[in-house]
Amino acid sequence: AIPLVVAISTTLAARNGLLVRDRRGLEEARNLDIVVFDKTGTLTLGEHRVVETVAAESIRPDEALRLAAAVERDSEHPIAQALLRSAEACGLDVPKAERFESMPGRGVRAQIGARALLVGGPALLEREGIDAAPMLREAAERFGAAGSAAIWLAEKGVALAVFAVADAIRPESRDAVARLQEAGVEVAMLTGDSQPVADHVARELGIGKVFAQVLPEEKAERIKALQAEGRRVAMVGDGVNDAPALATADVGVAIGAGTDVAVEAGDVVLVRSDPRDVARIIALSRASYGKML
Numbered sequence: 465a466i467p468l469v470v471a472i473s474t475t476l477a478a479r480n481g482l483l484v485r486d487r488r489g490l491e492e493a494r495n496l497d498i499v500v501f502d503k504t505g506t507l508t509l510g511e512h513r514v515v516e517t518v519a520a521e522s523i524r525p526d527e528a529l530r531l532a533a534a535v536e537r538d539s540e541h542p543i544a545q546a547l548l549r550s551a552e553a554c555g556l557d558v559p560k561a562e563r564f565e566s567m568p569g570r571g572v573r574a575q576i577g578a579r580a581l582l583v584g585g586p587a588l589l590e591r592e593g594i595d596a597a598p599m600l601r602e603a604a605e606r607f608g609a610a611g612s613a614a615i616w617l618a619e620k621g622v623a624l625a626v627f628a629v630a631d632a633i634r635p636e637s638r639d640a641v642a643r644l645q646e647a648g649v650e651v652a653m654l655t656g657d658s659q660p661v662a663d664h665v666a667r668e669l670g671i672g673k674v675f676a677q678v679l680p681e682e683k684a685e686r687i688k689a690l691q692a693e694g695r696r697v698a699m700v701g702d703g704v705n706d707a708p709a710l711a712t713a714d715v716g717v718a719i720g721a722g723t724d725v726a727v728e729a730g731d732v733v734l735v736r737s738d739p740r741d742v743a744r745i746i747a748l749s750r751a752s753y754g755k756m757l
C-alpha cells in the first residue's frame with residue numbers, strides 16, 4: 465500500500481503543477497544542495513531568431529542565409545528552425561540538401577548542389593579547423609558579448625558568414641533562481657552553448673556556476689562529477705541531450721513542453737514548464753518528509 469504521507473504529497477504536487485513520475489525523486493528533493501539547469505529551452509524560451517548576418521566579401525548576406533537554411537533543412541535544432549524561418553521571411557528560395565549529417569552539440573553538414581557546406585557553432589569551427597577572416601571573428605565576438613550565439617557557415621575550410629542567433633530568457637527564470645538561492649540551494653547552468661553566451665545568461669539570472677561548451681555526451685559526466693564531490697544534485701532540462709543527465713541526477717526534473725525523451729527520463733515533470741516550480745518541489749518535499757534525515 466502507498467503510505468498516507470506519499471499519497472498526500474503527490475496530490476499536493478499535482479495541484480502545484482508537478483507530475484511525479486518517480487516518488488523517490490520527490491522524497492530525495494528535500495536533501496538537494498545544488499540545482500543544475502540546462503540553458504536552451506529551460507531557462508530560455510528556445511525560440512531562436514536570426515538578428516544579424518555578417519558575410520565574407522566573397523558572398524552576399526542573403527545568399528549566405530539561403531545556403532545555411534538549406535543545410536539546416538532536415539535538422540530539428542531550434543537554431544536550424546531560426547535560420548529557415550529567417551530565410552523564408554526574406555523571401556529566399558531554400559534549395560534541397562543532399563547527404564545531410566548532424567553532429568550533435570556542434571552543427572550540421574550537407575551538400576547543396578556541388579557545394580559541401582557546414583553550419584554550426586564555435587565547437588564545429590574549432591574541430592574542422594575553419595579559417596575565419598578577422599572581420600567575421602570580430603562580429604562573432606560582438607554577438608557573444610550581446611548574448612547571441614554565433615553560428616557559422618563554412619565551405620572548404622573557410623568561413624563564409626556568421627549569423628547572430630538570439631534566444632530570449634524566460635520571464636520566470638530570474639525568480640526561479642532567486643527562490644532556490646533563498647531556500648539555501650546553489651544554482652548552476654549546464655549548456656552546449658559557448659562561454660560568452662552562457663556567461664551573459666548567467667549574469668542576467670544571478671547564477672554563479674556555469675558549465676559551458678559541454679557536449680551532449682558529457683552532460684551526465686558533469687552531474688556525476690558533482691555527485692563525486694558529495695553534492696546532492698537536481699538536473700532540470702528539456703532536450704534529448706539532457707536525458708542521460710536527468711537520469712543520472714539524484715532528482716531529474718523535465719520541462720513539460722520539452723521532448724518526450726526528456727520527460728521520460730525525469731522523476732518530476734514541470735507541467736506548466738515554469739522553472740519556478742523547481743523551488744516548489746523542494747518546499748513540498750521538505751514539508752512532506754522533513755528536511756535531512
Ligand code: ADP
Nearest residue numbers: 504539541543569570571583584585655656657
Ligand atoms: P544546448 O545544450 O544549449 O541545448 P546543444 O547541445 O543542442 O545546446 O548545441 C550546442 C551548440 O552546438 C549550439 O549552441 C550551436 O553552437 C551548435 N549546434 C548544435 N546543433 C546545431 C545546428 N543544427 N545548427 C547550428 N548549430 C548547432
Ligand code: MG
Nearest residue numbers: 502504505703
Ligand atoms: Mg535544452
